[in-house]
Amino acid sequence: MSKVLFQYLLSNYFKTILKVLLIFYSFGLILNLFEEIEFFKNINTSLFLPLMLTSLIIPSLLIKYLPFVIFVSSMWFLLLLRNSKDLLTLKVFGYSNFKIFLTVGITSFLFGWFVLFTINPVTSTMMKYYEQTKSRYSQDIDHLVSINKNGLWIKENSKAGYRIISADETRDNILKNITIFILDGNYNLDQKIYAKFGDIEKNEWILNEVTIEKFNNNLDNEKLKKFLPTLSIYSEYNYEKINSLFKNFDTMSFLDLILNYQSLQKRGYDKSYLDQSLNSMLSLPFFLLIMTALSAILTMSTLKKSNNFTFIVVGIIACVAIYYFNNLSLALGQTNRISLSLSAWIPVVSIGLLSSIGILQINEK
Secondary structure: OOOHHHHHHHHHHHHHHHHHHHHHHHHHHHHHHHHHHHHOOOOOOOOOHHHHHHHHHHHHHHHHHHHHHHHHHHHHHHHHHHHOOOOHHHHHOOOOOOHHHHHHHHHHHHHHHHHHHHHHHHHHHHHHHHHEEEEEEEEOOOEEEEEEEEEEEEEEEEEEEEEEEEEEOOOOOEEEEEEEEEEOOOOOOOEEEEEEEEEEOOOEEEEEEEEEEEEEOOOOEEEEEEEEEEEEEEOOOHHHHHHHHHOHHHHHHHHHHHHOOOHHHHOOHHHHHHHHHHHHHHHHHHHHHHHHHHHHHHHHHOOOOOOOHHHHHHHHHHHHHHHHHHHHHHHHHHHOOOOOOOOOOHHHHHHHHHHEEEHHHOOOO
């Protein structure tokens, strides 16, 4: 009988999670679709493309807001259980309030790890395709920046022509092994600049140990070589601007961050933001457990029959408070008041400590 009751709890809980996910997905689809349509309004394309892009981005957003999905799911499931005779049946067969919470809570915790290892790699791939597709239709294609396995690549337009910059490695505001191709308006190679390293903290880049090869296209590609200890060049990009373009870690999966952590740093990704993203993902299963605990406290702390509307209002207030508390913690990390890694754990630890007191009390009901 105990096995049957356990399966009953799990099956009904997962059904509730699926229902809530579908509701969140529907709302996200409707809201984001308008944004995509606005983006493509001046581009000759069918409605299918905005709809497809919206479908690609919503799963990633669902993972981001999964703690709130679990909170609503847990609250909905426990309210249905509380208002039916099933709760009495469970208690007759030895299921206390705490044991019911423990079953649902551990399920949420394991579900979080399942999402990280199996679903997150799929959603990150979908986000990559979303970003690539969106960039192809972007109006602003004069300047392009990319970080890949070959390093940093920048394309800039200038009055005289074009400039393509590559660097093998990026460490904070220092680029190493820089190569700059300067092309004229007809895409003929005019100059090639090599630099051992360069400081890109400001828009005025300072290159060191520089070799300049100037090509004379009228003389059978004859080239003149010149060596300089330093060279200053102006770029539309500085370290802060380049770094800001690569703070969207939704295109990286949990497995990518674990397996390629060192190589991502070498490719130019900021270590502190990598740490923040990694710790945010690591904290997800614990966050789901705590949100389940919070919903159990709100719904099972009293045996008195209450209007479901009261629980809905309290649940909405709790979600809003936690959402802003989480954003506040991230803001403190991004403004260097606390470390970015710590900012990912503060909401989890704080809410966890408060919830632990309430969880002990519901067992007495």
